[in-house]
Amino acid sequence: MNFGNVLVTGGAGFVGSQLVQKLLPVSNRITIIDDLSTGNRHAIPESEKIVFYHDTVTNEQLLQQVLPDIDYVFHLSCRNLVLSADNLEADFQTNLYAGFFLLQQVQKHCPSLKKMVYTSTASVYGNAPIIPTPESYYQITMPYSASKFAVEHYCQVYIHMYQLPVTILRLSNLYGPGQLVSNPYCGVVAKFFDAAQKGQPLTIYGSGHQTRDFTYISDGVEAIMLAGSRTDTVGKVYNVGTGIETSISDLAKLVLQVVQKADHPIQYEPDRTVDRVYRRALDSRLLQNDLGWQPRHTLEEGLTNTFLWLKRGERQ
Numbered sequence: 001m002n003f004g005n006v007l008v009t010g011g012a013g014f015v016g017s018q019l020v021q022k023l024l025p026v027s028n029r030i031t032i033i034d035d036l037s038t039g040n041r042h043a044i045p046e047s048e049k050i051v052f053y054h055d056t057v058t059n060e061q062l063l064q065q066v067l068p069d070i071d072y073v074f075h076l077s078c079r080n081l082v083l084s085a086d087n088l089e090a091d092f093q094t095n096l097y098a099g100f101f102l103l104q105q106v107q108k109h110c111p112s113l114k115k116m117v118y119t120s121t122a123s124v125y126g127n128a129p130i131i132p133t134p135e136s137y138y139q140i141t142m143p144y145s146a147s148k149f150a151v152e153h154y155c156q157v158y159i160h161m162y163q164l165p166v167t168i169l170r171l172s173n174l175y176g177p178g179q180l181v182s183n184p185y186c187g188v189v190a191k192f193f194d195a196a197q198k199g200q201p202l203t204i205y206g207s208g209h210q211t212r213d214f215t216y217i218s219d220g221v222e223a224i225m226l227a228g229s230r231t232d233t234v235g236k237v238y239n240v241g242t243g244i245e246t247s248i249s250d251l252a253k254l255v256l257q258v259v260q261k262a263d264h265p266i267q268y269e270p271d272r273t274v275d276r277v278y279r280r281a282l283d284s285r286l287l288q289n290d291l292g293w294q295p296r297h298t299l300e301e302g303l304t305n306t307f308l309w310l311k312r313g314e315r316q
């Protein structure tokens, strides 16, 4: 499979940069648009196949220039959950309007589009009563979940009105190599490793009993590429997760096991005001059945790989 000419929005971010790395050997050219609001230019691999634009996805002139010979679009740029709660207007602009705008521009200026993948989020499930949660459920309580969910709906509109070939993935908590603690809004796994390495206590907000579905980055990227490569998944919405719940306390213990600092201090702080989700695990059977996707890494393996990557000090 060759992806030809690819556009990755948010390609300097955690997931985007790892996707770009995996796409490099199977693409002719990768165009990245990233405004570097949370992304890191150095996370993008050096390659003559990559064309990087330090710009926003809502730059119409730029999209008109790059879209005409693009074969595949991966729309990943976003303003994250924590930032979104601070500024609803900015969340609307970056997560909702930019998603809508990109769909509109792709429909107008991308005649050779073979597939577009939109990375949505497990945050659309809120505090779901069904664990692992299937794609049919939703509970919108945060600006981030509202804006990401709205773009899912606009994807459906463009699929049905204009036959745009789009697939939607709802990602669970991804972690692993490439998750940079230089991004203050990075996930908890990167924060735990960073604190352990600096000799600082691992901070847990709330009781630590809250659970998340931690999926290793290369498994997540594999799902994104599979969804991109298949034409029979247009209009489908797929969960990407392991289905396994891990409490934040257990995660902290596992990280400390991996770094061999079992007696390292853990401190508890009052619960955060955002992302007050008590249980999360995703039912990914649809993705497994339709695309044959399976998470290949256990949490222990993924954490060990992350630690080895941190020790090597690559692109941080």
Ligand SMILES: NC(=O)c1ccc[n+]([C@@H]2O[C@H](COP(=O)([O-])OP(=O)(O)OC[C@H]3O[C@@H](n4cnc5c(N)ncnc54)[C@H](O)[C@@H]3O)[C@@H](O)[C@H]2O)c1
Pocket: 009, 010, 011, 012, 013, 014, 015, 016, 033, 034, 035, 036, 037, 038, 039, 040, 055, 056, 057, 058, 075, 076, 077, 078, 079, 080, 094, 098, 119, 120, 121, 122, 148, 170, 171, 172, 173, 174, 175, 183, 187
């Ligand atoms: N990381 C996860 O655990 C996770 C979980 C669920 C869903 N997702 C989804 O995956 C995608 C990637 O997430 P991530 O973790 O890599 O986030 P990230 O913050 O690391 O990357 C997002 C990138 O988008 C860029 N960006 C923001 N606004 C932009 C704009 N207007 N124009 C161009 N670039 C812009 C940022 O600079 C950054 O590089 C997002 O769509 C997110 O909603 C991620």
